[in-house]
Amino acid sequence: MADDAFAEQVRLRAAFLKEQGLDYGLARKVRAAGAGEAQKPGRPKASIRRPTIVPGSPHAHPEGATAPPGPWPEEPGQALDAIRSWIGDCRRCKLCEKRTHIVFGVGDPRARVMFIGEGPGADEDAQGEPFVGRAGKLLTDIITKGMGLSRSQVYIANVVKCRPPDNRDPEPDEVQACLPFLEAQIDAIRPEVIVGLGRVAIQALLKSPVQITKFRGTWTDYRGAAMMPTYHPSYLLRNPGAKGQVWKDIQEVMAKLGLSGPARK
Numbered sequence: 235m236a237d238d239a240f241a242e243q244v245r246l247r248a249a250f251l252k253e254q255g256l257d258y259g260l261a262r263k264v265r266a267a268g269a270g271e272a273q274k275p276g277r278p279k280a281s282i283r284r285p286t287i288v289p290g291s292p293h294a295h296p297e298g299a300t301a302p303p304g305p306w307p308e309e310p311g312q313a314l315d316a317i318r319s320w321i322g323d324c325r326r327c328k329l330c331e332k333r334t335h336i337v338f339g340v341g342d343p344r345a346r347v348m349f350i351g352e353g354p355g356a357d358e359d360a361q362g363e364p365f366v367g368r369a370g371k372l373l374t375d376i377i378t379k380g381m382g383l384s385r386s387q388v389y390i391a392n393v394v395k396c397r398p399p400d401n402r403d404p405e406p407d408e409v410q411a412c413l414p415f416l417e418a419q420i421d422a423i424r425p426e427v428i429v430g431l432g433r434v435a436i437q438a439l440l441k442s443p444v445q446i447t448k449f450r451g452t453w454t455d456y457r458g459a460a461m462m463p464t465y466h467p468s469y470l471l472r473n474p475g476a477k478g479q480v481w482k483d484i485q486e487v488m489a490k491l492g493l494s495g496p497a498r499k
């Protein structure tokens with residue numbers, strides 16, 4: 235990265251942290267803790283497990299209507315296109331009834347890090363893109379000003395792809411119907427790190443009633459990726475005091491990915 239661009243990135247991150255009322259020095263502490271496992275930026279070839287999805291395999295869902303028609307193309311972009319075609323004009327659950335758009339996901343098909351929320355809100359339903367409302371702006375700030383990445387360098391998706399009415403939590407049958415699509419996306423992208431955003435997403439992914447307040451900040455494995463659970467940006471809008479915990483989790487993610495941070499300057 236050119237010096238000017240790096241300096242601008244540092245300036246933006248410092249301004250972002252100050253705006254959020256966060257500790258600029260935290261980056262140094264977490265980087266030091268994660269230095270032993272930091273990796274150089276770039277997409278490793280050998281360390282990523284790529285499950286082969288075939289109907290009836292442990293990665294496939296036996297519910298029939300949602301069983302993947304894979305195997306998918308090896309190239310991630312082509313695989314995502316095939317998965318989107320598989321979804322089609324989906325009517326597999328009742329969330330189809332009031333949706334405007336199916337919100338598939340957005341970003342780099344070869345992203346090293348994937349952010350996963352619970353489902354689209356009103357803005358996302360209207361625009362067909364995940365995390366574009368107020369909570370989305372905060373997530374974008376975390377990605378751009380906090381991590382020094384762009385939205386186009388990561389991949390963003392949700393557990394369910396159609397908006398639950400009145401922004402209620404997705405119901406178990408809706409999660410069960412839609413989760414195979416997300417699982418196929420993860421297997422196509424093969425991210426090194428997944429950031430699970432909020433209680434609903436984490437519980438859906440792990441199929442366990444974990445408490446996000448206790449579980450956040452703890453690495454766990456999910457489909458071959460290291461997953462970091464943290465709070466949902468909408469929770470941060472209601473509880474700004476939790477921003478420090480999320481920033482700590484994001485710093486762990488940056489250390490895991492070997493991303494450069496302010497302390498490197």
Ligand code: SF4
Pocket residue numbers: 321324325326327328329330336394395396408411412
């Ligand atoms: S939420 Fe998922 S399963 Fe339900 S209709 Fe939308 S795309 Fe289909």
